[in-house]
Amino acid sequence: xxxxxxxxxxxxxxxxxxxxxxxxxxxxxxxxxxxxxxxxxxxxxxxxxxxxxxxxxxxxxxxxxxxxxxxxxxxxxxxxxxx
Numbered sequence: 001x002x003x004x005x006x007x008x009x010x011x012x013x014x015x016x017x018x019x020x021x022x023x024x025x026x027x028x029x030x031x032x033x034x035x036x037x038x039x040x041x042x043x044x045x046x047x048x049x050x051x052x053x054x055x056x057x058x059x060x061x062x063x064x065x066x067x068x069x070x071x072x073x074x075x076x077x078x079x080x081x082x083x
Contacts, residue, residue: 003023009068011070020037027049028047030047046059
């Protein structure tokens with residue numbers, strides 16, 4: 001699954017267009033390297049998001065098939081850090 005799509009489905013970012021934009025701005029990292037919107041994400045990888053006021057790190061636990069409920073979206077990742 002594409003990283004911008006995963007960020008949207010997991011609800012780490014509200015909209016896919018926003019996820020794509022912050023990837024293009026270089027504020028999303030996948031296993032320590034800058035991620036492009038089309039980069040593929042797999043379970044076990046670490047995603048780091050750099051917002052203006054905070055940073056979030058999460059480990060991908062599962063890649064869903066299609067859209068998921070809000071409750072299930074929280075089970076797709078585990079937060080490991082945040083500033």
